Amino acid sequence: MGSIGFVNMSFAKKLEAVGIKCRIFNPLMPGLNMFLNNRDHRKITVIDGKIGYTGRYNLANEYFNFTHPYGEWKGTGIRICGQAVRSLTVSFLEMWNASSKEECDSEENLAFYLKDRNYPENCAGCIQPYADSPLDGGQVGEEVYISMVNKAERYCYFMTPYLIITDEFAHALSLESKRGVDVRIVTPGIPDKKPIYRVTRSFYNVLAENCVHIFEWKPGFCHAKMSVADDCLATCGTINLDYRSLYHHFENGCFMTDVPDILSIKEDFDETFKQCREVTEKYSVKWSAPHRLSQMIMRLFAQLL
Known part of the structure; x- marks a missing residue:
């Protein structure tokens, strides 16, 4: 936990x-703790090595709309079966072992948790669970997102509770939009952390000026971490579009290609857009010098948020 x-x-x-x-x-x-700035943000459930769940769901009342501190909460998750569950199991055991000296990675235990199972090969497409760690020198989460953006030919949509991205990521989004790809980002209409929300909005201008469409989900706090492109690529997991998720936290997600349920993800985006206010035009104009200065100051702290 x-x-x-x-x-x-x-x-x-x-x-x-x-x-x-x-x-x-x-x-x-x-x-001194060497992991002081590295939070375990993964959300993984594995049942008997056969079924796996991951997504944005923490085990707390507000995440299931039992309480409403920030309006409605919108989140998404994914249920997977088959060999892909093994990858979720390994990701779980990695954090389990890191949390105690009593490890469960002996050959006997691994044989128990990672049994070979026979699954019917009747599913189209591919699901690849992946994990991201701040200790391995790579940024898997960001690389997956940027790869999706670069591969998109018609559209690429994102949902994220926070939008605090690198110049490289912003450039990739802007470049795709300029060449005619419909790039959209959904953020919350009601924030859970107002200072971070102000930093999130400080990134709207540079994206909106380059024809990236920005939407805010009016009913409340959009906590989903999901993306879809061209009806054939999608991700669902725990990785926000912010520095902490992309660089500092232990995260996980699932990358999907040519899976039939990708169309369900696209449908969810389409329904979500109906509940949003688009703020692209508002942020695509040149703001006053004091406003631009305040945005620059806020973005100085982006890597700390």
């Missing part, structure tokens, strides 16, 4: 008391 500052330790003890094994990733320890 969780990371430093995000976990109620008494709740963890209650889980242990009823027989649920629980490990805290990167708990607060005396002295």
